[in-house]
Amino acid sequence: MASISILKGREKQIYQKGSQDFDMSCDKKSLAGSISQRACVFCGSRVVLYPIADALHLIHGPIGCASYTWDIRGSLSSGPQLHRMSFSTDLQERDIIFGGEKKLTNALDTLIDQYKPKAAFVYATCIVGLIGDDIDAICKKMSEEKGIPVLPVHSEGFKGTKKDGYKAACDAMANIVGTGSIKDISPLSINIMGEFNIAGEAWVIRDYYERMGLEVVSVFTGDGRVENIKRSHGAALNVVQCSGSMLHLAQHMQEKYGIPYIRVSYFGIEDMSKALYDVAEHFQDIDPEVLPRTQALVREEVKKIHPVLKQYKKKLHGKKAAIYVGGAFKAFSMIKALRTLGMDVVLAGSQTGTKEDYQVLKDMCDDGTVIVDDANPVELSKYSIEKKVSLFVGGVKERPMAFKLGIGFCDHNHERKLSLAGYSGMINFAREVYASVTSPVWQFAPQRNQ
Amino acid sequence: MKTQQKAEYKATSNACKHCSPLGASLVFRGIENTIPLLHGSQGCSTYIRRYLISHYNEPIDIASSNFSEETAVFGGGANLKLAVDNIIQQYHPAMIGVGTTCLSETIGDDVPMILRDYLKNNREENGTVIVPVSTPSYSGTHIDGFHAAVRATVDTVAQKQSSHAAGINFFPGMLSPADHRHFHEIFSDFGVAYNMLPDYSQTLDGPMWTEYHKIPEGGTPVKRIVAMGDAVASIELGRILAETKSAGQLLADKFEIPNHRIGLPIGIKETDVLFDRISEISGKPIPEKYVQERARLIDAYADGHKYVFEARAVVYGEEDLVIGMASFLSEIGIVPALCASGGKSGHLEAKLRQVIDDFDAKQIQVKEGIDFVEIGEIAKKVNPDFLIGNSKGYKIARSMKKPLIRIGFPIHDRMGGARIVHVGYRGAQQLFDTITNTIIANRQDSSPVGYFYM
16 A cells, blocks of 8 residues: 655654664644544543542533533443533533623532532533633532532643643542541552443452452542542552553642552453552551462462463464553553463554653564554554554544454443453453454455555 | 522533534535544544544544644634644645634634635645634534534635536535435436535445545545536525525525525425425426335335324434424324424424424424433423434433434444435335334333234
8 A cells, every 4th residue: 555654743753663763752732633532631531530420520611522521431330320411501602701600600509409419520621711710719609508529620621631631630539538537447448549440340340459358448430439539548558540540649649648559550460460469568567468368369360261361362363453542551451461362562552651651662562563652543544554453452533443444443441331451351351352353244344455 | 508599590411412513524524535624622623523433433533723721822823724734744635624613713713814824825735625614612503513514615615617507506414424325316316417515425434445545535526516606506405504504595695596495305295395396406307216215105104104193202303303303203193292402593393383284283392402301301291102313312211211213413322323314205214114113112012912913
């Protein structure tokens, strides 16, 4: 095929291992006109806070921001379902001229009375930042009137990248942390952070930790509850997955409450096991029995899935895969998980990786692997074709691109409805990869000249 | 607490609408070798891409001018020009459709001026047509953005070039790719020349690729839009579509091309209007194929009429789709007990009265500017046999344990949203079978014995 060129201004965000010096440019805003796969600040805030199921999530802005984010996530709740509603002040032309403060006040007033949430989050969108509605003052006033935390989330879309939205969400949550009683919390206790309970994953992870003898105080923010967040400062350790989204809050809790944190990932056997062992080691001094219990757990779980994985590995051995995900940490796990399945990763990238992340990624990858930051469909397609991948791991936006090119696809973002974390998740992942890569439908796909 | 001063205002809860840049993006996806560009934050483009992708299951590239804080303060001119530059460099498009957003509208960016300035300084890049359209997301819904983009495109591109008029301009509106395909078939079968805008029959429901296509094949060729200035007449679908937003009206004003605004051709009555108009304008008879299709449809109506008679339906979605669907339901004996839309033209009831006999006797409720929480509340009182509309009514249908028949946009929880034929005798046939079978299945499943025969 004719070679596809890369945009000027993007060359330094693409690196092929082994062929050039490594000096990855990243952590910068997307190039105008490049069709980035990224969203905006608001998106970052919305995804992090979404799983708090007993809170009201009110989006202050025109209808689009609320409409496009209505219940798209796969985060499950074991109780209240309020998070799955889509509330908006639905600003109209006259509100833009005269301000939306009154509308916001009225909306909060009626919604809080009607739904009786445990807290309310008010998301400021682009336009609110422009017209200058004082959402802080309104939230403060409503907090006092209604007796629940009403928290502004400064997520104006243009004020940075998705990462800045994560920070805004953490800032909002930091206002709730520390407001509840921490009586009777075990010294062997943790908060699970950055685990969003996609398809019930938080329940799986929580079960592992509890079997290790730990108390889980709060899951930020999978199957989230305001009461648990209020008392989360009573935990002895914060265990942070998806560090891009939660690191800010973990650091805040370390500074303010002296709670240390560790970074983990729950995807793939290797990283899942490491997550449990790292936590166990942290509590080694308080309870030497945690580690043996953890070893037994890991052994038991791996034994269960090992024979099944072996079968899949036979079928998938030597196939090539591409990975493009939101956070770089997940890309690390995916590389290991795909290697467990006998596959080679030839393209890896993320929307929000840092310089350090890409260094790790580079060290992990085989020679010839292409590493991309903030890529677009043109680049992702170009390398998928050039590298002859038979699997693409990404999110909804990458799915049709892969299918169009006759490439198998596995959805690994927040919108999926399939649990992929933990040991049971690894089986689901293997099955999903196997189903897509080896499906007979590809026999009908037009064949590229090899 | 001061509950006595309770505000009457209600937030929009589970909206039955989207914002206008979505509609504009969709139109630009239906023009050959065209890239949509939204002038605003990155999120607008990405969210709309994601939303459209999960309905159409096709790659959907929408560029962004990617505002930052400085852009919001000092204006988006530089970003917009850079975006256009980068798009031309990477995509070599025939056209770029530039839609505004709430952000760029509010800071007052003069997009047409910025683009004129760009074109003046970049003559050598040229060949690329750039169409600006104002689509502030706080004004109207996605349908308004859709019509505005069609109109803006025609306004920028269409020209009067020839002295003798030829062909029909056809503006199908926001229907499915399969609907657009069916219109192609109808016009071809008539043997008349036509220009259809937009046309995403291929771009949003196309084949697999051996190599990457930066822009999918298909769509209305720009030269066909240029030729719209020479047409003998325009037909545009949509009873709501206001004159100021109408591309057909613009062509009438500019080039004296007669405009025929008719309803969406859903069901026999409204489809007859379309066929009659094409026949009238072209002077050609209705092709025998459609005479047959219509006859078979009437035969099917007779076979199934008892099952659907006086069944009650909740219909929701875009106003024009609701009108077309209500017209169809009424002609087969179903009562569209609640007709609801998130749109707010102020004309929904009046237009429904035009297509529904005994409107008052049927006690039909009509709600404009409504959201799904309110639809749910009214639906419970209406006690329908089924709901008909997009996927987003699923939550209500589930809570009421009533079947939901998926039509329109978006269909996010089933395959094939792009392949539903709503229009023409063929569309009516499929809808009739689906609805009748849904009612029969319900009866069958709830019967204590579950009969094998109807």
